[in-house]
Amino acid sequence: MQPIHKGGPVTRKTLAGRVLALLVALMLIAAACGSDSDSGDESGSDGTSGGDDAAAETQAGGDFIDLGTFVGDPPEHLDPALNTTLDAYQVINAVYDGLTDIDTSDPANPVIVPDVAESYEANDDATVWTFTIRDDQVFSNGEQITPSTFKASWDRAAQMAGDYSYLMSFIEGGIEVVEGDAEEISGVVANDDDMTLEVTLTEPYSNFDAVAGFQLFFPLPSEATDAADFTEWENGIMIGNGPFAMTEPRTDEEILLEKNDEWDGDYNGETWPDRLDTIKFVTTADPDTAYNSFEAGEGNDANIPPARTAEAQENYGTTLDVPILGSYHFQFNLEDPSVGGDDNLLFRQAVDQAIDRDEINEAVYSGSRTTSTGITPEGIPGFQADLCEFCTYDPEAAQAAFEEWEAAGNSQDGPLTIQFNRDAGHEPVVQIMVDNLAAIGIDAEADPMDSETYFSELADGACVFCRTGWFADYPTYDNFMYDLFHSDALGGNNYGFSNEEFDSLVDEAKQTTDKDEQADLFVQAEEILVNEEIGVVPINWYRGDYAYSDDIAVFPQTNFGLIVWEQVAFAA
Amino acid sequence: MFAYFVRRLLLVVPTVFFALSFLFLLFFALPGDPATLLAGGADRNPDPGVVERARERYGLDEPLYQQFGEYWGRAAQWDLGESFKSGRSVNDILGEKAINSLRLAIWAILIEIVVGISVGVLSAIRRYSLSDKLTTIATAAASAVPVFVLGFILQYLFAVVPEKQGWPDWLHLRTQGLGPDTWTFFFIPTGEQWRYLILPAVTLACVSTALAARMTRGSMLEVLRADYLRTARAKGLSERKVVTGHGLRNAMLPVITLIGLDFGTVIGAAILTETVFSWPGLGSAIADAVSERDLPVLLGLSLAVTIAFALVNLLVDLSYAWFDPRIRLGKDAEV
Numbered sequence: 001m002q003p004i005h006k007g008g009p010v011t012r013k014t015l016a017g018r019v020l021a022l023l024v025a026l027m028l029i030a031a032a033c034g035s036d037s038d039s040g041d042e043s044g045s046d047g048t049s050g051g052d053d054a055a056a057e058t059q060a061g062g063d064f065i066d067l068g069t070f071v072g073d074p075p076e077h078l079d080p081a082l083n084t085t086l087d088a089y090q091v092i093n094a095v096y097d098g099l100t101d102i103d104t105s106d107p108a109n110p111v112i113v114p115d116v117a118e119s120y121e122a123n124d125d126a127t128v129w130t131f132t133i134r135d136d137q138v139f140s141n142g143e144q145i146t147p148s149t150f151k152a153s154w155d156r157a158a159q160m161a162g163d164y165s166y167l168m169s170f171i172e173g174g175i176e177v178v179e180g181d182a183e184e185i186s187g188v189v190a191n192d193d194d195m196t197l198e199v200t201l202t203e204p205y206s207n208f209d210a211v212a213g214f215q216l217f218f219p220l221p222s223e224a225t226d227a228a229d230f231t232e233w234e235n236g237i238m239i240g241n242g243p244f245a246m247t248e249p250r251t252d253e254e255i256l257l258e259k260n261d262e263w264d265g266d267y268n269g270e271t272w273p274d275r276l277d278t279i280k281f282v283t284t285a286d287p288d289t290a291y292n293s294f295e296a297g298e299g300n301d302a303n304i305p306p307a308r309t310a311e312a313q314e315n316y317g318t319t320l321d322v323p324i325l326g327s328y329h330f331q332f333n334l335e336d337p338s339v340g341g342d343d344n345l346l347f348r349q350a351v352d353q354a355i356d357r358d359e360i361n362e363a364v365y366s367g368s369r370t371t372s373t374g375i376t377p378e379g380i381p382g383f384q385a386d387l388c389e390f391c392t393y394d395p396e397a398a399q400a401a402f403e404e405w406e407a408a409g410n411s412q413d414g415p416l417t418i419q420f421n422r423d424a425g426h427e428p429v430v431q432i433m434v435d436n437l438a439a440i441g442i443d444a445e446a447d448p449m450d451s452e453t454y455f456s457e458l459a460d461g462a463c464v465f466c467r468t469g470w471f472a473d474y475p476t477y478d479n480f481m482y483d484l485f486h487s488d489a490l491g492g493n494n495y496g497f498s499n500e501e502f503d504s505l506v507d508e509a510k511q512t513t514d515k516d517e518q519a520d521l522f523v524q525a526e527e528i529l530v531n532e533e534i535g536v537v538p539i540n541w542y543r544g545d546y547a548y549s550d551d552i553a554v555f556p557q558t559n560f561g562l563i564v565w566e567q568v569a570f571a572a
Numbered sequence: 573m574f575a576y577f578v579r580r581l582l583l584v585v586p587t588v589f590f591a592l593s594f595l596f597l598l599f600f601a602l603p604g605d606p607a608t609l610l611a612g613g614a615d616r617n618p619d620p621g622v623v624e625r626a627r628e629r630y631g632l633d634e635p636l637y638q639q640f641g642e643y644w645g646r647a648a649q650w651d652l653g654e655s656f657k658s659g660r661s662v663n664d665i666l667g668e669k670a671i672n673s674l675r676l677a678i679w680a681i682l683i684e685i686v687v688g689i690s691v692g693v694l695s696a697i698r699r700y701s702l703s704d705k706l707t708t709i710a711t712a713a714a715s716a717v718p719v720f721v722l723g724f725i726l727q728y729l730f731a732v733v734p735e736k737q738g739w740p741d742w743l744h745l746r747t748q749g750l751g752p753d754t755w756t757f758f759f760i761p762t763g764e765q766w767r768y769l770i771l772p773a774v775t776l777a778c779v780s781t782a783l784a785a786r787m788t789r790g791s792m793l794e795v796l797r798a799d800y801l802r803t804a805r806a807k808g809l810s811e812r813k814v815v816t817g818h819g820l821r822n823a824m825l826p827v828i829t830l831i832g833l834d835f836g837t838v839i840g841a842a843i844l845t846e847t848v849f850s851w852p853g854l855g856s857a858i859a860d861a862v863s864e865r866d867l868p869v870l871l872g873l874s875l876a877v878t879i880a881f882a883l884v885n886l887l888v889d890l891s892y893a894w895f896d897p898r899i900r901l902g903k904d905a906e907v
Binding site: 073076179180231232235252253282283284285286288289290292293295296297298450452453456 | 609621625657658659660720723724727728731732734735736744746747748749750846847848849850852856860863864
């Protein structure tokens with residue numbers, strides 16, 4: 001593109017001509033901005049990370065400006081005990097290491113590995129877990145990490161009763177602390193002499209090693225656990241034990257991290273010597289502004305707005321080839337008389353079969369996502385391909401199901417409202433769905449709401465047919481089935497699916513220590529969810545959505561959506 | 573004049589009181605229980621015990637009249653409380669946001685005054701010329717272009733294009749953020765600072781500049797036909813003196829009113845511009861406080877905006893007398 005600014009004085013005689021020229025130039029630029037490219041590079045699906053060539057030459061240090069993480073709002077919480085968002089987890093994960101970590105070098109088989117713990121074991125029925133803590137672990141201020149550090153941190157997290165505190169119910173005495181009836185979790189015993197942390201669970205749970213590495217269970221220094229007011233911790237300098245350290249309190253505009261020289265490496269002991277000197281997370285109020293800023297050279301990475309996927313693929317390195325363990329779907333509220341119940345099963349089937357997921361993927365995401373065939377994505381142990389019976393676009397079958405439903409004496413009282421939060425790019429997806437449904441005679445309409453109202457409404461039970469999504473916290477099947485669709489999650493992440501058989505299968509699977517048997521049970525549960533009850537309409541599985549600048553040689557994103565900040569490096 | 577000034581100043585007090593009291597009551601009429609939201613209920617049903625603890629902690633369990641009285645008791649001492657959401661002092665939040673808004677507002681209003689009035693005057697004195705017609709089209713277009721569209725176009729033209737074309741740094745404006753915070757006399761940008769300021773200021777000024785230009789043109793056209801201007805010309809005054817010394821001054825009253833109203837708007841309601849350029853000002857902070865049911869922040873920031881609005885309007889009223897000495901602001905005027 002040629003520069004349009006030619007400089008020089010604008011005289012009165014040539015004003016009209018120049019204004020016209022400027023208008024034409026603006027129109028051309030606008031046209032160029034809006035044009036789609038057909039030459040988008042089709043990335044493979046087997047990438048283990050979104051980084052550049054792993055063998056790329058890197059240079060040590062450098063100051064990285066991140067424009068891709070906080071788009072829209074600054075983080076509400078940075079405290080690991082309170083945060084629920086992936087955005088803030090990007091920072092928390094750079095500042096803290098947990099008992100365990102996830103080795104995602106084989107994305108199809110993520111493996112839980114010890115991290116701050118040097119080893120761990122469970123008893124035969126997975127009710128008592130013993131973690132042996134490494135004795136050389138310190139926070140960035142030099143304070144040693146002991147089993148008591150974890151106990152105090154977990155007690156604090158339970159007392160703070162954040163949105164993830166339901167995980168404390170897995171531990172004996174955990175929920176009592178959450179509800180304010182006790183101050184210490186009785187099921188956690190710290191022995192600093194032999195450096196062990198013994199955790200007794202309320203019932204057998206063979207995936208607890210995965211949960212124990214989650215942010216809620218990260219260790220915090222005594223400055224945090226001894227504080228009179230726990231809520232103040234995240235407003236100051238949060239001291240951690242991860243590869244990076246905070247050096248100044250966060251502001252709404254930015255969060256600055258510096259290399260933590262006290263860090264002794266990841267779960268492999270690798271300290272990544274070319275690690276960045278600093279990372280500045282900049283909050284941008286608007287996703288398009290963030291991408292413009294990235295293009296203007298004001299930062300090193302950005303989140304790719306869906307409409308600019310092809311353009312980003314063409315011009316920058318991206319993490320679009322990283323399959324994310326996350327599901328984008330629409331949930332039916334089975335308690336709602338217009339869509340729930342056995343009488344409406346055929347209606348739900350018709351909706352499910354009428355939606356052209358490939359069209360959504362191509363038109364909205366430039367083919368960058370994976371059309372889903374179930375809720376639980378590949379990479380979760382026990383994953384089964386093509387699990388969903390009605391997720392394939394089949395307008396004839398959908399029409400037949402809808403007509404059969406009508407023939408049984410049913411009719412729509414009003415249009416099916418497809419609810420979604422308007423400020424996150426879902427509108428074009430919903431528009432395609434409305435058109436798809438109209439094609440088979442189902443009257444549907446978009447019902448957009450701002451995010452705050454939307455999630456507040458859903459929590460109040462207002463979902464009829466509502467958009468939602470989920471990124472895995474850890475690689476377990478129950479992180480989808482239990483956290484999203486179990487009756488225990490109603491009023492939380494579950495917006496209206498309740499089935500006793502499903503619940504008992506999930507409960508049984510959680511307690512089963514045999515991995516194959518466990519997988520079978522989870523698959524049976526998911527079949528009830530997507531095939532028998534059709535409580536959910538899967539749309540796609542996420543992929544990485546970061547673009548990074550040419551001067552970055554390595555920019556890995558895990559299947560959990562987390563950037564591995566210690567591995568990010570500038571090109572030599 | 574002085575008595576008028578004092579009387580108007582005192583009127584600011586009930587204005588602010590009623591505006592804030594209305595907001596206070598409106599807050600509780602909004603759907604959604606603030607205590608539930610404070611307990612993390614934005615996207616789930618939190619534990620009832622946690623909700624009750626939040627209600628107690630923030631005094632939301634007290635009767636409304638008591639909360640109302642306590643709020644005004646503290647506000648009278650300029651203690652605006654603490655944010656429900658972050659726990660930060662609202663006085664601190666106000667200090668940060670208000671200075672950002674004020675800087676942006678000052679430059680937007682300067683652009684509006686300089687460009688809007690100049691273009692309006694030129695357009696009026698060259699009525700029906702090509703430049704007048706183009707100005708009419710341009711101002712109509714400028715008032716119709718949505719702020720976010722204009723913002724993105726400017727970002728593309730003055731930040732992305734210079735980066736891609738390798739233009740020198742000084743031609744490369746910034747798309748977002750406050751910049752290095754290098755100001756002289758609190759609002760004059762120095763060093764790199766102007767590169768951060770210029771795009772949001774122009775975007776914010778665009779619509780009001782167009783309106784000011786159109787209003788100036790219309791007002792000038794009316795004045796230019798007035799008998800006293802013919803007299804001034806007949807006395808042999810140069811056209812420049814006729815236009816600036818007599819015409820412009822008399823045409824300014826409606827324009828000044830518009831600019832006064834704009835000043836209040838750009839300080840407290842520049843939500844779109846602040847969003848597009850990630851400029852953390854009062855407008856977006858107030859909008860966030862509403863959606864987060866953060867009552868202390870909502871009231872504290874609104875209080876500042878209301879006071880600023882009232883004061884600017886007072887200045888506008890006082891300026892009428894300067895622009896048009898026939899307007900008397902004092903005891904004599906009431907006789």
